[in-house]
Amino acid sequence: MLDKIIEYDQELFLFLNNLGTESWDGFWLFITDKFTSIPLYLVLLYLCFRKFGWKPTVLILVATALMIAFTDQLANVFKYGFERLRPCHTPSLEDRMRIVKCGGKFGYFSAHAASTFAVATFFSLLFKQHYRSIPLILLVWALVVSYSRIYLGVHFPLDIVTGMVFGLLGGWLFYAVLRLLSKKIFRKDRFNS
Numbered sequence: 001m002l003d004k005i006i007e008y009d010q011e012l013f014l015f016l017n018n019l020g021t022e023s024w025d026g027f028w029l030f031i032t033d034k035f036t037s038i039p040l041y042l043v044l045l046y047l048c049f050r051k052f053g054w055k056p057t058v059l060i061l062v063a064t065a066l067m068i069a070f071t072d073q074l075a076n077v078f079k080y081g082f083e084r085l086r087p088c089h090t091p092s093l094e095d096r097m098r099i100v101k102c103g104g105k106f107g108y109f110s111a112h113a114a115s116t117f118a119v120a121t122f123f124s125l126l127f128k129q130h131y132r133s134i135p136l137i138l139l140v141w142a143l144v145v146s147y148s149r150i151y152l153g154v155h156f157p158l159d160i161v162t163g164m165v166f167g168l169l170g171g172w173l174f175y176a177v178l179r180l181l182s183k184k185i186f187r188k189d190r191f192n193s
Contacts, residue, residue: 013087016147020100031144031145032152037141037145040141052190056182059182060178064122067118070118071115071170075110075111076111080106085106087153089105097153098153099153107156107159108158108162110155110160112145112149113142113162113164117168118166120135120171121167121168121170121172123138124138125172126175146164175191179192
């Protein structure tokens with residue numbers, strides 16, 4: 001059963017990865033770069049400050065930093081625990097795929113997918129009543145960044161889906177923790193939407 005899932009995962013990867021063309025490589029390299037999201041993070045920071053004030057925004061910043069570190073380190077635990085080779089390190093795929101970029105040896109699961117979906121979930125929950133377009137914008141952003149990992153040849157679809165699930169759970173968990181801390185620090189839930 002597991003062998004069949006891995007086979008389907010590899011076939012779906014090859015299909016999606018081979019949709020790419022050299023003329024789009026630069027775009028997807030730009031999308032996957034961690035510094036590309038800085039303008040989005042600055043907008044989210046501004047919206048937090050505008051909606052909640054500076055003290056709650058500091059708490060949001062701390063929660064966000066811890067959440068991203070959590071999803072990143074959890075992905076590393078899985079990568080070295082499962083030791084599943086990235087597509088670009090899988091010998092049986094080398095001549096059938098496009099390698100635009102190659103990361104470390106192991107890839108299960110995608111830290112990019114986990115962290116972007118954690119951020120998307122966290123801020124969607126935070127702003128769902130205040131800025132109704134934010135959840136859709138963040139979902140599209142997280143999906144595009146996640147897909148870029150398949151396009152570039154560094155993750156299988158199952159790596160991405162698992163990263164998405166852990167990101168959704170991580171975003172929800174850190175939002176819940178943020179609300180609990182708000183009750184302790186501010187004597188009320190400042191983030192209840």
